[in-house]
Amino acid sequence: MKWEDLQSSENIEDRRGGGPMTGGGPRMGAGGIGLGTMVILGLIGWALGVNPAILIGGAQMINNMRQEREAALPRQEAPRQSAPTDQLGRFVAKVVGSNEQVWSQVLPEQKGVRFQPPRLVLFNGYTQSRCGTAQSAMGPFYCPLDQRIYLDTSFFRDMQRRFGGGGDFAYAYVISHEMGHHIQNLLGILPKIQRAQQLASSRSEANALSVRAELMADCLAGVWANNANKLKPILEEGDIEQAVASAQAIGDDRQQRATRGYVVPDSFTHGSAAQRTQWLLKGLRTGSIDACNTFAR
Known part of the structure; x- marks a missing residue:
């Protein structure tokens, strides 16, 4: 993936390695x-x-x-507002910047909705969000309450070591998937999903709604890649294969088979390997938000 010449985002909050948040000056007396x-x-x-x-x-x-x-109390890291200078931090800022550029154009054009960028929080181990404590074991996630994406970049190492995925475009897919949840929020879809889950008659029904939301975010990640590549060619040979391999590796069926030895479809929350691949590729092929309607019957 050609990412070095992409525009960097300024909406990065770097909490990695910061000291505790303390106030006031030196104590006296x-x-x-x-x-x-x-x-x-x-x-x-x-x-x-x-x-x-x-x-x-x-x-x-x-x-x-x-x-x-x-x-x-748990010690909180002091956020650094300046752009990350390490290579991985710079990569994340570039991918977020590309998403901002694409969605600032595509969201108004296709849906008549103004794009408002979220902030992406880089952290190590754990940090606080308005949705609760963000921990590295949870993987990347989007919090609609504070409109922030939380990312411990150790997840990228896990993709290589545990999931058999990896590569720049695969990592960009993960970031763009979380941006997809932000797009769902701006479109008013995410609040509707959450309300429907609260009214669901069973856990399996609530899980099915979660799967549709996650597959839509996969598709929206593909929409980003399609339109980003039109603005500035970023895709290289093997990139799509990397993303597909990652989508398959983090499918619920693959994860359950690896940990339990068997698969329980009613407990899926993100979708099977085949489903995640299908919707990612659909977004990549079409570049259309409407093509990502996983809730259509």
Whole structure:
């Protein structure tokens, strides 16, 4: 995949390797009580006829308890707003930038909807989202509540080692799949799916809705690739085969057979290897959002 000359996105939030999010300046005074606070407590004690040492000691005890509680909480990384400079970070920024360029044109043209870019959060291990804790074991995901895509790039290593996939275009497919969920959100489809799942009469019915949503996102990833290649040729020999191999490797049937030894179709949430390949290729061939209607009967 020719990605080096693509335009980089500025909507990247890099939380990899950041320190804890802390506020304020250096502490002054015992127990973390600021000098100004000590003076105020001294004046209050003098006015009330109370020994200031008692007030200061109580404030220090409360402050120490607060610090202990905060220390027990998971530490959050401070986001870096500047563009990533490492090769993998640059690659992600380029793929997101290409998606932004394509969808800014295609979404208004095909559906009359203005494209509003999401932010992509790079993280290591875990981080917080409005949809809950994002963990590397979950894989990449889109949170509609904060309109962010969360990506631990170790997933790309897993694609190579565990799933037998990999390659630049395969990684771009994964990122663009999550962008596809954002497109569903902008089109109002995602909220409808979520409401329908809440009203579903069974787990298998809710799972079937999830499968349709995921297959549509696969197709929309193909729509991105089709239109991106028209704007600036990015596809090279073997790229489509890489993406197909990855789509097949992360199919529910392949995953279940590898972990359980058998397949339970009613428990599928993303679709079979054949389904994921079918819809990815459909988006690649047509470049049309309407061709991705997995909910049509």
